[in-house]
Amino acid sequence: MGLDDVDWRLLELLQTQGRMTFSELGRQVSLSAPATTERVRRLEERGVITGYVATVDVTKLGLPIEAIVRARVRSLDSARFRETILPLPQVVAADHVTGDECWILRVVCASTAELESFVERTQRYGETTTSLVFSSPVRGRSVRKP
Template sequence: MPLNAQQTLDTTDHDIIAELQRDGRTSIAQLARVVNLSASATAERVRRLTDGGVITGYSITVDAEALGYTVTAFVRLAYPSGNYRPFHDLVADMPEVIEAHHVTGADCFIIKVLARSMRDLERITGRLATLGGITTNVVYSSPVPARHITPAE
């Protein structure tokens, strides 16, 4: 099945997805107990969800401050050209860029960056500004952190 193709998911699939988002390290045996299936049936469903592109990978969540990043900011970039190759090349070499979204409106990209300090943020935004006009918004706090994805109704 092609990636991102619409699959018909049942409530057991939804439960598997929810549990794996809660704890991606859970074993198939534990997952099977949670969703009331055999381990082999659960493993087959996880394989089907993965092969179908619903589950795209597994990762951990880390505290950015614990890794030395005390500043989070969103940078809006008004990119003056339709040739996005320089943008892709620049951000590929910037580990501080943790998200980038091509958007509609006056800006072409919204970029989420992590910085060690305000001076570091100035360095990062300076590099991004070589591509076009930028507007930077520093995050005070995040009252709604990243959420798990639930099925669309």
């Protein structure tokens, strides 16, 4: 896959400032705008860059309750869990993992009552453990050159 230092710098910049113009990106990495555009397009074509997103403050959307819900889903219920729980709007991230709990969900809710309802719905597929998030000092950290 071989990325050079310029590719890594472009990735770093785009991960933190995804709306940067090609001209500004080029200035930051000492390339012309057309050369920068070509580099970014190659990274997109290779699947290194998979998309661009806006970062949203969920509390300003009226979703102040954030929780981690760990679920131990019974194997027979796995497909239904994926079809029923993962698409719910409260689920903002989901990881299928090894260990005692096979799913780790990050959810956002408007109230503790909504969280309770979500957890009860999730428990139809197995045991859960829920932790409220106090703060997230590291979130969405950019991938950097090793």
